[in-house]
Amino acid sequence: MAGRSERYNAREVEPKWQKIWQERSTFRTANDDNRPKYYVLEMFPYPSGRIHMGHVRNYAMGDVVARVMRAKGYNVLHPMGWDAFGMPAENAARLNGSHPAIWTYENIATMRKQLQSMGLSIDWSREIATCDPSYYKHQQSMFLDMLEKGLAYRKNAKVNWDPVDQTVLANEQVIDGRGWRSNAPVEQRELTQWFFKITDFADDLLNSLDGLDRWPEKVRLMQKNWIGRSEGALIHFSLAQPAPVAEISVYTTRPDTIFGAKFVAIAPDHPLARELANNNPELRSFVEECQRVGTSVAALETAEKRGFDTGLKANHPLDPDWKLPVYVANFVLMDYGAGAIFGCPAHDQRDFDFAKAYGLGYTVVVCPEGVQESDFVLDNAAYEGDGRMINSRFLNGMTPKEAQIEVVRRMEGEFLDGRRRAERKVNFKLRDWGISRQRYWGCPIPVIHCAECGVVPAPRASLPITLPADVTFDVPGNPLDRHPTWRITTCPQCGRAAQRETDTMDTFVDSSWYFARFTDPTNEVAPTTRSVVDHWLPVDQYIGGIEHAILHLLYSRYFTRAMKETGHLSLKEPFAGLFTQGMVVHETYRAQDGGWLSPTEIRTDDASTPRQVFSLKDGSPVEIGAIEKMSKSKRNTVDPDDIIGSFGADTARWFMLSDSPPDGDVIWTEEGIQGAAKFVQKLWRLIGDIADLCSNAAHETLPSEFANRVRKVAHTALAKVDADLSRLRFNRCVAQVYELTNELRTLLADVDHTNAGDDVRAAFHESGKILIQLFAPMMPHLGEECWATLGASNLVAESAWPTLDHSLIVNDMLNLPVQINGKKRADIIIARDATSKQIEHAVLGLDAVQRFLEGRQPRKIVIVPQRIVNVVV
Numbered sequence: 066m067a068g069r070s071e072r073y074n075a076r077e078v079e080p081k082w083q084k085i086w087q088e089r090s091t092f093r094t095a096n097d098d099n100r101p102k103y104y105v106l107e108m109f110p111y112p113s114g115r116i117h118m119g120h121v122r123n124y125a126m127g128d129v130v131a132r133v134m135r136a137k138g139y140n141v142l143h144p145m146g147w148d149a150f151g152m153p154a155e156n157a158a159r160l161n162g163s164h165p166a167i168w169t170y171e172n173i174a175t176m177r178k179q180l181q182s183m184g185l186s187i188d189w190s191r192e193i194a195t196c197d198p199s200y201y202k203h204q205q206s207m208f209l210d211m212l213e214k215g216l217a218y219r220k221n222a223k224v225n226w227d228p229v230d231q232t233v234l235a236n237e238q239v240i241d242g243r244g245w246r247s248n249a250p251v252e253q254r255e256l257t258q259w260f261f262k263i264t265d266f267a268d269d270l271l272n273s274l275d276g277l278d279r280w281p282e283k284v285r286l287m288q289k290n291w292i293g294r295s296e297g298a299l300i301h302f303s304l305a306q307p308a309p310v311a312e313i314s315v316y317t318t319r320p321d322t323i324f325g326a327k328f329v330a331i332a333p334d335h336p337l338a339r340e341l342a343n344n345n346p347e348l349r350s351f352v353e354e355c356q357r358v359g360t361s362v363a364a365l366e367t368a369e370k371r372g373f374d375t376g377l378k379a380n381h382p383l384d385p386d387w388k389l390p391v392y393v394a395n396f397v398l399m400d401y402g403a404g405a406i407f408g409c410p411a412h413d414q415r416d417f418d419f420a421k422a423y424g425l426g427y428t429v430v431v432c433p434e435g436v437q438e439s440d441f442v443l444d445n446a447a448y449e450g451d452g453r454m455i456n457s458r459f460l461n462g463m464t465p466k467e468a469q470i471e472v473v474r475r476m477e478g479e480f481l482d483g484r485r486r487a488e489r490k491v492n493f494k495l496r497d498w499g500i501s502r503q504r505y506w507g508c509p510i511p512v513i514h515c516a517e518c519g520v521v522p523a524p525r526a527s528l529p530i531t532l533p534a535d536v537t538f539d540v541p542g543n544p545l546d547r548h549p550t551w552r553i554t555t556c557p558q559c560g561r562a563a564q565r566e567t568d569t570m571d572t573f574v575d576s577s578w579y580f581a582r583f584t585d586p587t588n589e590v591a592p593t594t595r596s597v598v599d600h601w602l603p604v605d606q607y608i609g610g611i612e613h614a615i616l617h618l619l620y621s622r623y624f625t626r627a628m629k630e631t632g633h634l635s636l637k638e639p640f641a642g643l644f645t646q647g648m649v650v651h652e653t654y655r656a657q658d659g660g661w662l663s664p665t666e667i668r669t670d671d672a673s674t675p676r677q678v679f680s681l682k683d684g685s686p687v688e689i690g691a692i693e694k695m696s697k698s699k700r701n702t703v704d705p706d707d708i709i710g711s712f713g714a715d716t717a718r719w720f721m722l723s724d725s726p727p728d729g730d731v732i733w734t735e736e737g738i739q740g741a742a743k744f745v746q747k748l749w750r751l752i753g754d755i756a757d758l759c760s761n762a763a764h765e766t767l768p769s770e771f772a773n774r775v776r777k778v779a780h781t782a783l784a785k786v787d788a789d790l791s792r793l794r795f796n797r798c799v800a801q802v803y804e805l806t807n808e809l810r811t812l813l814a815d816v817d818h819t820n821a822g823d824d825v826r827a828a829f830h831e832s833g834k835i836l837i838q839l840f841a842p843m844m845p846h847l848g849e850e851c852w853a854t855l856g857a858s859n860l861v862a863e864s865a866w867p868t869l870d871h872s873l874i875v876n877d878m879l880n881l882p883v884q885i886n887g888k889k890r891a892d893i894i895i896a897r898d899a900t901s902k903q904i905e906h907a908v909l910g911l912d913a914v915q916r917f918l919e920g921r922q923p924r925k926i927v928i929v930p931q932r933i934v935n936v937v938v
């Protein structure tokens with residue numbers, strides 16, 4: 066073909082197609098479209114400045130899904146936006162005297178350009194930034210909706226206070242007792258804060274996890290643990306008098322161990338502890354000391370167990386002559402259970418450590434099966450396992466499970482001053498979501514404080530309540546607090562002078578509904594358009610990092626429920642399918658002076674074994690360190706711009722998708738990217754040669770059996786790629802494309818170019834087109850260039866997915882239904898002559914099967930040859 070260049074030049078070709086896609090609005094998505102919908106979304110980025118390789122991987126995956134589903138006839142929604150509020154913008158503003166808005170929008174402009182250079186099939190007309198008043202205006206109105214419904218409320222709460230950043234931190238932002246950004250020791254403070262009532266939905270958020278069968282099992286498990294439902298009992302311990310109160314109630318999940326009790330402990334901020342501290346300076350200073358440590362579970366778990374003996378005695382609920390000392394203890398949390406415990410050192414490690422420190426001893430009450438009661442002693446650790454009850458009077462001989470039921474039943478039936486001694490109780494770890502942040506760069510909470518009327522919602526007509534532009538960051542604290550005029554307003558109820566709320570919302574609120582906003586991002590009057598949002602949601606495939614497995618996903622699930630209650634949409638679960646991609650990792654390099662070197666600062670000597678690396682600057686040898694997640698601190702990053710600049714976006718995308726399963730880590734290597742670049746040229750030559758073949762005049766030479774072989778390799782690859790795509794196994798798709806390319810190249814070598822018959826040329830033309838369609842979702846620019854080379858008049862991005870000719874593969878490939886315990890759960894497409902071992906291997910790799918097994922081995926796998934597979938679990 067005339068004018069076709071020998072070498073494929075990505076630098077020229079890629080911008081050309083990006084321009085054509087843009088001119089033709091190829092990726093524009095209409096809301097009124099009769100085709101079935103498909104919503105694919107990658108977690109939107111924080112505009113930190115530049116995209117990194119993790120973004121490239123994430124967005125390449127989402128783009129493949131979007132392009133394939135478009136080809137398969139779906140009306141695909143694939144939008145992009147910016148999670149644009151947050152502290153880094155304020156920090157940057159402080160450092161370089163600029164403004165968070167300027168910093169943020171500049172970063173967005175840079176990163177948008179970078180993402181566009183990747184050739185992503187995004188409908189950019191739907192772009193949103195959460196810091197834009199046109200977005201957060203609706204967030205404010207939804208806050209007012211939630212306020213009306215009682216889903217948002219104010220309460221006094223103990224908070225983690227970062228003394229350097231001068232802000233409240235969420236528990237997760239406290240790492241080992243220190244602020245996640247400032248690294249300063251966190252203090253506890255009591256502040257009036259805004260909360261979302263997520264605990265109202267605790268049961269529903271937990272139970273609905275079962276229905277999320279296209280979520281990774283591990284994410285569902287992490288959410289389950291976070292919600293932390295436990296079934297236990299409240300036991301009321303009466304206090305030997307005189308004492309300030311009659312009794313202490315404790316929460317326990319192990320009432321069976323009641324005869325192993327050695328002490329009762331209350332939280333430092335338990336009302337009783339406060340009362341006692343009033344007249345006891347020593348206790349007061351102990352309590353204050355406890356409050357200096359963060360409130361996070363992790364912080365408490367790692368801290369040394371310490372207590373203060375109040376001198377009070379609690380009566381054992383099943384033996385009036387048995388007295389237990391009452392401590393104030395640092396490891397008891399006020400906002401969990403009843404804020405008090407009974408301690409059983411033999412069977413709880415925390416209690417064990419505590420009892421050891423204070424010489425309280427232990428009594429074992431659970432003896433492991435097969436161990437002689439008299440032989441059972443503890444050496445330095447509690448026994449938390451199962452067994453038989455011992456030293457427990459009427460419970461002896463029972464299992465702990467049986468004993469739990471029996472002891473609660475017994476205590477429920479006993480009364481103390483007209484009150485039951487115990488009652489069953491379900492408890493959750495999940496706390497209400499504190500959303501107040503004392504920061505500037507966030508969504509203002511739309512309420513007004515009036516001395517007369519109290520907290521008054523801002524009038525809806527006054528929304529958006531925008532941030533003032535004239536602020537400074539040179540002093541710590543919240544700029545909204547010290548702004549001379551911003552907070553001054555009048556009360557909407559009484560008209561007197563009043564003050565605006567200066568707290569802004571946690572940025573997790575911003576990201577808890579953006580997926581809904583994308584469905585109709587220009588609606589000015591409401592957050593969503595009901596018919597539109599109900600059509601598009603749920604997101605069919607959500608893709609992002611495992612680091613968001615708990616908070617972002619849980620908050621989004623909650624917020625969707627809140628939006629349902631306030632009439633903004635109709636469903637509860639926003640993400641039907643979730644995929645968590647792995648990290649991009651790279652070797653690290655250490656210079657002789659101990660400093661880290663970046664991959665651009667070293668030279669590799671491949672000839673030597675083991676491989677040797679030298680500093681480019683002075684030629685000195687460099688130590689090759691561990692392969693780690695790309696990070697600025699280890700300097701083992703590779704800049705996507707550099708890679709796209711020298712190899713092209715397609716090569717970068719291809720390599721990202723090729724090397725490892727998408728949920729595993731991918732190791733970035735120079736050889737890897739070089740290999741991908743070579744393959745691009747190989748594909749380009751093959752398609753060129755096929756194009757040449759097809760443009761020659763017709764001759765009948767080879768038997769049509771040959772043409773069939775050409776078609777068969779392509780259709781076989783198509784069937785396999787289809788199966789792999791449905792499970793997002795992009796690396797396997799890549800492998801199929803490699804294989805098909807080699808096969809077509811081999812077959813083409815057998816063809817006499819000037820003498821090939823019509824059928825052979827048609828077969829190559831068809832197979833070449835299939836090949837292009839299989840790799841184009843991953844390398845879209847090369848796809849278009851090759852598509853045009855084969856003489857197509859449309860774009861490959863607009864072409865329909867190839868139709869599989871079953872008759873060609875029926876002989877080799879086989880569709881096997883897979884049952885689990887007799888119920889059909891999946892299919893596999895596998896070679897007809899696959900061995901039992903190969904079938905077993907394929908079956909065990911299925912997500913559906915893995916989910917069922919939950920890490921266990923199947924009891925057996927029954928294979929009925931050529932018919933069906935049954936996994937017995």
Ligand code: ANZ
Binds near residue numbers: 406
């Ligand atoms: C006695 C006991 C004996 C306990 C034993 C455990 C083992 P989960 O399962 O996480 O819900 N606990 C209760 N309230 C607490 C609080 N406010 N702060 C710290 N610890 C608290 O944990 C329930 C168990 O955690 C409860 O059961 C209680 O200790 C402790 F062999 O009661 B257990």
Ligand code: ZN
Binds near residue numbers: 517
């Ligand atoms: Zn008022």
